[in-house]
Amino acid sequence: MPEPAAPGAALVPLPDLDADGRAAFTHDGREYAVFTLDGQVVVTDGACPHKGGPLAEGLVKDGAVRCPWHWYTFDLVTGACRNAQAPALRRHEVLDVDGRPHARVVPPATVSLAERLRAHARGED
Numbered sequence: 001m002p003e004p005a006a007p008g009a010a011l012v013p014l015p016d017l018d019a020d021g022r023a024a025f026t027h028d029g030r031e032y033a034v035f036t037l038d039g040q041v042v043v044t045d046g047a048c049p050h051k052g053g054p055l056a057e058g059l060v061k062d063g064a065v066r067c068p069w070h071w072y073t074f075d076l077v078t079g080a081c082r083n084a085q086a087p088a089l090r091r092h093e094v095l096d097v098d099g100r101p102h103a104r105v106v107p108p109a110t111v112s113l114a115e116r117l118r119a120h121a122r123g124e125d
């Protein structure tokens, strides 16, 4: 079985996907969203990087998910926001463990207030 790669990382078995190839799950108090893009399973944070909207409920179109709260649109391949200045959507590696897909979920790094203020001054939030 592969080892978690980063401190705090965990291998989490993915739930069954719905008819649209989507799912959501919670691990260690955090939400995650699962999408299918061109036959590949993509796992992202479930909370939108903008203000925490529920991305698992977002519209998936043209390789991106649109948050239902303010319509920021995140590329599912790169995580980059396509239509606003926003932090990238965090993606999580998907790997096969004993024939079952798992996500290697990594908690976000703790960011100091000073780092958040600098990012805000750069227009990144």
Ligand code: FES
Residues within 6 Å of the ligand: 048, 049, 050, 051, 052, 053, 067, 068, 069, 070, 071, 072
């Ligand atoms: S919370 Fe997602 S776009 Fe604002």
